[in-house]
Structure formats: structure tokens, C-alpha cells
Amino acid sequence: MIAVAACAAFLVLGDRCAVLYAEKKASEKIRDSLHLAAAPQVDIHGFPFLTQVLGKRLKRVDITVPHVDAGRVSVAEVRASGRDIRLTGDLPTAVRGAVVGRLDGDVRLSFADLNRELGASQVRFSDAGADTIAADGRLDLGGQELRVRARVQLRRTGDRGLVTDIDGMSVDVPHVATYRPGRDKGLTLHREAAERVxxxxxxxxxxxxxxxxxxxxxxxPEEVAAALRSEDRLHELTSAPRFVERLTKVNLVDAVADHPWVLRKIGVDPEVIAGLMRLRPPELTDRLSFSFRLPERAKDLKLRAVTVDHDGIRAGLGGVALPVGRAG
Known part of the structure; x- marks a missing residue:
């Protein structure tokens, strides 16, 4: 019985050593075939391992790849689980490659990575709920730093890429006004600026x-004439709560062209506003946009559903009959 137990222990130990060796070799092969900067983590499941190798089929292999270069940004992590994997080569001594029967996983673009890698444009991304991203950045215009905000919607491009659609954009002149570019452009005073007026x-x-x-x-016209003649009538008009409320909703875009002197009189720099209005939406959206595409070397992988959570963006990943190495 002791001899049997010892033999069993050696067999288990040998099996586990074979697994570790196979995981290391698989990691190196995946790294080389996909030209990754770092070797991925490979976990081979199922016991015993050697009988699976002799049968040329593995039940399940999990792979984790950190920080995959994807152009302007990098993917924080790729997790995948392959099942029903057929091995090719002269087994058990030489494995040329494999064919993964089915692969399921996900791709994660973290907000921390996006914020760091797109930091040159001073943009920060966060979860805005309902699978929408909030973009918050800075824009220098004439020596004045303005705040740019927008909502970013994710959209798949085919089965292999993601791009962003920007809407709900606004540019804030601190403590003064908010400008919304685009077809329905508008310029409205902040409440604190309206109260100063x-x-x-x-x-x-x-x-x-x-x-x-x-x-x-x-x-x-009659109320205007009376207010311009009498300080008391002016105070009565402007001290009413509805005056400030209405003033925050008035679109001042026309005043830029028709009454530029009015803007300066009420404490708004017309040159800054005119500069804002010369900006075109594409110029602003380029500061907030990013895209992602699966590497061409992983041409058999497809992206699935895309979701947003507090950590970042996740996209489902899948494929069938995926070759690895020399699968033929």
C-alpha cells in the first residue's frame, strides 16, 4: 500500500510538473504568435493532464493577457477561456499548435489607463450610467482655461472595433457662461453671473x-423705459426671482453678433465667446475621442456586447475554431 501510495504521489507530481511546463510553453507560443510585449498567464484545467495530451484534447484553458497595445490606447486586460482544444503535432514530445473549439472572454479598457494615456489632452473619463461615459477635459483658448464636458456613447465598428460618438457637449467659461456648440448652439450665463448682473x-x-x-x-418696452429712468423700478424688476431664472435661460448667441458691447458691459469677454463660437464640433470631439480595434494577428476573434462600469469599458470576446501556432 505504501508503494502504491508513493507511485500515485509521483504520478500526480509528474502530472503537475508537466502541466506547469506546458503552461509555460503555451504562454511563450501565444506571446510570440501575437507579438505581445509580455507573456500571458496560461492555466490548463483538468486532471490528469497527461491523458488529455495523449488524447490530443484539452478540456479547458484560461488565458489572461495584460496591457495589449491597441493604437491610441492600450487594453488593460484580456481574459479568455478556451474549451475543447485540439492539439496538433507529434504528441506527447512535440506540440506544434492547437485549435480552440470555442473561446469566450472579455476585453477591459480601464478608465485609469484612458485617463493616463490620453492625459496630454487633459481629459478624464468616468461612468455616467446607462452604458455611457462622461468626458471631462480642459481647453486653452486665448490664455484662458475652459472646461469641456460631453457624453460619450460607444459603438462597435463591425465585429472587431469600438469607436466613440460624442454628444451633449458643453464648454464652460468658469463662473461666467456655458457654450454648447453644434447645430443647436447656445450660450447661457451661469447663475452666479446672472445674479451679478x-x-x-x-x-x-x-x-x-x-x-x-x-x-x-x-x-x-414700457417696463424697460421705466427701469432705465428709475433706480427703484430697475431694482424692483431685477430683484424678482424670475429675472435671474429667465436670464440663465436666454441664449446670448445673437448678442455676440448684434450687441457685442452688451457682453462686455455685463462682464463677459466677447473675444473669448467669439473664439468659442469659431470652434467647430470636430475640433472639440477629437480631444475627447478614442477608438480600439483587436490586433490583426487575432483575426478570428470577434467583439460582442459592450458595457460600462465604474472601472471602465468591457467588451465580450468570442470565437470558434481558433488556430494557435501551427494548427494544421
Missing amino acids: ARDAARAKALLSAPSLAARLGVG
Whole structure:
């Protein structure tokens, strides 16, 4: 019995040593065939291993590949599980390659990596819920740092790539106004800026002196005339809560062209606003965009469902009858 137990122990030990050797060789072959910077982690499941090799079939192999170069960004991690793997070569001494019957896994693009690798444009990405990404960045315009925000929607390009669609973009002039570029462009004052206008008689009069702006505030010609003549009537008009509320909703885009002096009077630099309005959406979206595509060497892999969580972006990965090494 002792002899049998000792033999069994040696067989188990030999089997495990063979597994470790095979995992190391498989890791090197995958690294070389896909030209990876680092060898992946390979875990071969099932016992005994040697009988699987003699039968030329492995039940399951798990692979983890860290930091795969994908162009502008890198993939934080690729996890895959291959099943029903047929080995090729003169077994058990020489394995030329394999054919993976079915592979399932996922690709992870972490926000930490995106933030670091796209940091040259000062953009930060985060989960915005409903599989949407929030982009928050900085833009220098005429020596003034502005804040750019947008919502980023992920879209698959075929079965092998991801790109971003940018919408809901806004550019903030700190403590002053928000500009929204695009077809329905708009420029609105922040509440704190609107409150400054309401408290300052000179600024309020300058605003009311532009008939089109006064009309958008819901102030009629007679009310405007009375407010411009009387400080008391002006204070009565501007101290009403609805005045500030309406002022934060008035689109000032037309004022840039028709009444540029009004912007300066109410504390908005017309040159900064004019510079903002000269920006085209493509110029801004390029700062917030990124894309990803599976390496050409992994041409048999396909991307599946794409989701967003608090750590980053995950995309399902799959394929059938995938060759590794010399599979023929």
C-alpha cells in the first residue's frame, strides 16, 4: 500500500510538473504568435493532464493577457477561456499548435489607463450610467482655461472595433457662461453671473438696452423705459426671482453678433465667446475621442456586447475554431 501510495504521489507530481511546463510553453507560443510585449498567464484545467495530451484534447484553458497595445490606447486586460482544444503535432514530445473549439472572454479598457494615456489632452473619463461615459477635459483658448464636458456613447465598428460618438457637449467659461456648440448652439450665463448682473444697476441697464435681449427676458418696452429712468423700478424688476431664472435661460448667441458691447458691459469677454463660437464640433470631439480595434494577428476573434462600469469599458470576446501556432 505504501508503494502504491508513493507511485500515485509521483504520478500526480509528474502530472503537475508537466502541466506547469506546458503552461509555460503555451504562454511563450501565444506571446510570440501575437507579438505581445509580455507573456500571458496560461492555466490548463483538468486532471490528469497527461491523458488529455495523449488524447490530443484539452478540456479547458484560461488565458489572461495584460496591457495589449491597441493604437491610441492600450487594453488593460484580456481574459479568455478556451474549451475543447485540439492539439496538433507529434504528441506527447512535440506540440506544434492547437485549435480552440470555442473561446469566450472579455476585453477591459480601464478608465485609469484612458485617463493616463490620453492625459496630454487633459481629459478624464468616468461612468455616467446607462452604458455611457462622461468626458471631462480642459481647453486653452486665448490664455484662458475652459472646461469641456460631453457624453460619450460607444459603438462597435463591425465585429472587431469600438469607436466613440460624442454628444451633449458643453464648454464652460468658469463662473461666467456655458457654450454648447453644434447645430443647436447656445450660450447661457451661469447663475452666479446672472445674479451679478441683477445686483449691478449698470450691467442690468446695459442688458435691458438691447431690445432683443429684453424681449427674451419677457420685459416689455414700457417696463424697460421705466427701469432705465428709475433706480427703484430697475431694482424692483431685477430683484424678482424670475429675472435671474429667465436670464440663465436666454441664449446670448445673437448678442455676440448684434450687441457685442452688451457682453462686455455685463462682464463677459466677447473675444473669448467669439473664439468659442469659431470652434467647430470636430475640433472639440477629437480631444475627447478614442477608438480600439483587436490586433490583426487575432483575426478570428470577434467583439460582442459592450458595457460600462465604474472601472471602465468591457467588451465580450468570442470565437470558434481558433488556430494557435501551427494548427494544421
